[in-house]
Amino acid sequence: MSSAAGGPEPGILKRSVMIAGHRTSVSLEAPFWDALRHLAAARGTSMQALIGEVDAGRGGQNLSSAIRVFVLRAVWVEGAPPEFDGADPADIAPPS
Template sequence: MSDDKLRKRSLVIAGHRTSISLEDDFWDALREMAGDRGLSLPALVVEVDSARGGANLSSALRVAILRHYREKLISPAQPI
């Protein structure tokens, strides 16, 4: 596990630049989640952003990651 230091990254979402602060492990999980879903990282963030309501974006991303991994545990991918 990496250290718990927050890493701030800038992304363009809906035409405007925003900064997102997440721990390294969450950035890694977010990239993996995007890959699992066939999305780019910015596209995944836009998807979470559009569904978050009034929640803080960083918090919404952490919850989306948690849900993603819970779903993987419940219904793991079938071997090809």
């Protein structure tokens, strides 16, 4: 997505990841990167490995969209990370 001025959307962070030996870029909002990091840690794996799993099961879906759906489903099933319990979503800061 782009802003009206043609630049990247505010709050979108673009990161390079290696999937099956190929480098690709993924654009996600900071809270999704944070949640993905927590999910990977909780599962004892790396973010890159977790993204690889999402990639392997996404079919023709856009990778960034597939990651967002994966994170949403995981939070529904596993719940939010403990530090988010009772937090106002507006007060949750992106990782620094």
